[in-house]
Amino acid sequence: xxxxxxxxxxxxxxxxxxxxWSAVLPLLRTDWQLSAWQxxxxxxxxxxxxxxxxxxxxxxxxxxxxxxxxxxxxxxxVASGLLFAFLADGFVSALLLYGLTGLCSGGSYTPGxxxxxxxxxxxxxxxxxxxxxxxxxxxxxxxxxxxxxxxxAGWRAGFIVSALCPLLxxxxxxxxxxxxxxxVHALPDGHGTRSRIGEVLKNKPAMxxxxxxxxxxxxxxxxxxxxxxxxxxxxxxxxxxxSRAVSLGATLTALTYLAAMVGSVxxxxxxxxxxxxAVTLALGLASLxxxxxxxxxxxxxxxxxxxxxxxxxxxxxxxxxxxxTTLTELTDPRYLGxxxxxxxxxxxxxxxxxxxxxxxxxxWGRAGSVPDxxxxxxxxxxxxxxxxxxxxxxxxxxxxxxxxxxAGGRK
Numbered sequence: 001x002x003x004x005x006x007x008x009x010x011x012x013x014x015x016x017x018x019x020x021w022s023a024v025l026p027l028l029r030t031d032w033q034l035s036a037w038q039x040x041x042x043x044x045x046x047x048x049x050x051x052x053x054x055x056x057x058x059x060x061x062x063x064x065x066x067x068x069x070x071x072x073x074x075x076x077x078v079a080s081g082l083l084f085a086f087l088a089d090g091f092v093s094a095l096l097l098y099g100l101t102g103l104c105s106g107g108s109y110t111p112g113x114x115x116x117x118x119x120x121x122x123x124x125x126x127x128x129x130x131x132x133x134x135x136x137x138x139x140x141x142x143x144x145x146x147x148x149x150x151x152x153a154g155w156r157a158g159f160i161v162s163a164l165c166p167l168l169x170x171x172x173x174x175x176x177x178x179x180x181x182x183x184v185h186a187l188p189d190g191h192g193t194r195s196r197i198g199e200v201l202k203n204k205p206a207m208x209x210x211x212x213x214x215x216x217x218x219x220x221x222x223x224x225x226x227x228x229x230x231x232x233x234x235x236x237x238x239x240x241x242x243s244r245a246v247s248l249g250a251t252l253t254a255l256t257y258l259a260a261m262v263g264s265v266x267x268x269x270x271x272x273x274x275x276x277x278a279v280t281l282a283l284g285l286a287s288l289x290x291x292x293x294x295x296x297x298x299x300x301x302x303x304x305x306x307x308x309x310x311x312x313x314x315x316x317x318x319x320x321x322x323x324x325t326t327l328t329e330l331t332d333p334r335y336l337g338x339x340x341x342x343x344x345x346x347x348x349x350x351x352x353x354x355x356x357x358x359x360x361x362x363x364w365g366r367a368g369s370v371p372d373x374x375x376x377x378x379x380x381x382x383x384x385x386x387x388x389x390x391x392x393x394x395x396x397x398x399x400x401x402x403x404x405x406x407a408g409g410r411k
Contacts, residue, residue, distance in 0.1 A: 004116070004120065004127060004130055006172060007116065007131070007173070008130055008133070009134065009172050010108070010173035011109075011112055011131055011135055011138065011169070012135065012141065013165045013166060013168045013169030014074070014077060014169040014173075015108075015134070016139075016141050016145070016165035017077070017142060017163060017166065018046070018139055018142060018224075019139045019140075019146075019228075019253075020081075020084075020142050021042055021094075021098055022043060022143075022228045022229070022253075023142060023146030023147065023228055024146055024150070024155040024158065025042075026228070026232045026246045026249065027150070027155060028094075028155065032094075035359070036366070037359040037360050038091050038359070039359060040225065040355040040356045041091075041359070042094045042098050043355045044352040044356045045094075045352075046098045047348050047352035048102065048349075049099040049100060049102030049103030049104075049105075050103070050105055050348050051102075051347070052102075052103055052106075053106025054106040054341060054344030055341045055342075055344055056341070057073065058338055058339075058344065059337060059341055061110065061337040062335070064182075066110075066111035066118075066337070067182040068182050069111045070107055070108060070111040071173065071174060073107020073111075074108065074167075074173065076104035077104045077105050077107065077108070077166040078170065079104070082163045082164075083100065083101075084097040084101055084159060084163070085156050085159035085160045085162075108173065109135075110341070113128060113324055114337060115180065126265070126268050126269045126272055128321045128324050128325050129264045129266070129267055129268025129321035132324065133263075133264035133321075135264075136257045136258070136261045136264060136313075136317060137257070137261055140255070140258045142162050143253050145161050145162050145165075146158040147250040147251040151247060196334075197338060197342065199335050200331070200335055200338050200339045201342075203330065203339075204402075205397055206330040208393045208394070208400070209323060209397060210339070210343045211389070211390075211393040212323060212390050213343050213346075214343070214350050214390075215387050215393065216319060216320070216347070216390045217346075217350050217351040218350040218383065218386035219288070219291055219316060219354070219383045219384065219386060220287075221348070221352075222355050222386075223291075223312065223313070225354075226379070226380075227256070228249045228250050228253040230294075230295070230380075231248070231249040231306070231309065232245045232246050232249030233245070233249075233376070234298050234299075234302060234305055235249055235302065237372065238302060252302075252306050255306070255310070256306065256310045256313045259313060259314055260317045264317055264320060265321075266318060267317075267320070267322050268322060268325060271321075275406065276322050276326045276403075277398035277406065278398075279318075279319070279322060280319045281391055281394055283315045283322075284319055284387070284390050284391045285391060287312060287387070288384050291380055291383045292381050292384040293308075294308055294309070294312060295373070295380030296373050296377035298373050299372070299373055327340065327343065354383060357382050358380075358382055361375070361378050365378065
């Protein structure tokens, strides 16, 4: 367990840059005169870079070992974040540089999942829950850094501090992996990239798990992109000035991410006990209820909004660790990196589109003078519409005989 804690601290440090843009999005929309769809596109640019990174490191992990890829990728994560902090000055530069940051940030995710799954097979769901909870801690840290630095030294200083956090992650990650072997699974002769992808595509249970994750990611990554801006807008509607509203939105969102850590750990642990698909379905339906109701509540008291946001985050992120664990139980270890790569391509591809669609709805609402509660309600509902197919895929997986392999027969 001590090893897992060290490794999770490293993951938290690497994850800090993920929320750096969403924290300052309301402020830079004004300073750089960005439309809502442009602001959403910058976050989408990160997700596109991230999915390319995850797709690549999955294959590289199968070929060269997850430990080696994890350690090599950390330096690029530090450099790319600093480039954004010093050089971004408008929509085009922010889109390209934040996309580069995403491209350099995937090395601690997919290889890290594989390392945890290898090291802790007996309590895999709980262990992966802790690892993904550490990411939520990193997301909260990124927002807290922004909320503290904005009034003191501006958004660039916040980005610089956030970009240095992966350096800490690299040091801790190297320390925790000193005695961990670099495992490379032997592949049959003739099994190149195309053959390995084919093996995953032919695996119907694994593909249903991947599709379930894909629509889960549409909803969750849209939530993470726009929650700070939504809470800032709600704060401004309650009388806060713009700078205070942005800082308060980032701080309150950070608190919801800290609460979401409970969801990651509890989701993994509950799935070990009550079954992977059963818990995934329960959490997925609960988060969908939030997607279809949250935006319509913008005029509600802030305390109620924060309470709903906490529940939304807990249920939205709670099945992430279960999806990751499910895939390890349905996939031959020789093809696990490829399976994670394909999942990342589809999931973060969906997550790259959803913030942009969300922003388009906001721009449409403002252009048509639509009331705030209708505009935000429809925007949040786009996340629910895309997320509806996730429980469908999980239900189909539950009905397959291969689901008996999940959690020792607790499907």
